[in-house]
Amino acid sequence: MKIRLNGDDYITKAASTVSELLIELDINPLRVAVELNMAIVKKAQYNSAALKDGDNVEVVNFVGGG
DSSP states (O other), X not given: OEEEETTEEEEOSSOOBHHHHHHXXXXXXXXXXEEETTXXXXXXXXXXXXXXXTOEEEEEEOOOOO
């Protein structure tokens, strides 16, 4: 399926949920915030937030420092 990921076209291998997309991208779900079609997805909903062809997904990494 083709989605927009952080502003770029991306074709998923088999991901059908936000959780599966993060696994596919090798991203720790505890260290990111995800927006799906301009709506924040709560971490508890990553497993149930379904992806559809043409969806716009933004993944923002948290960076520590000081």
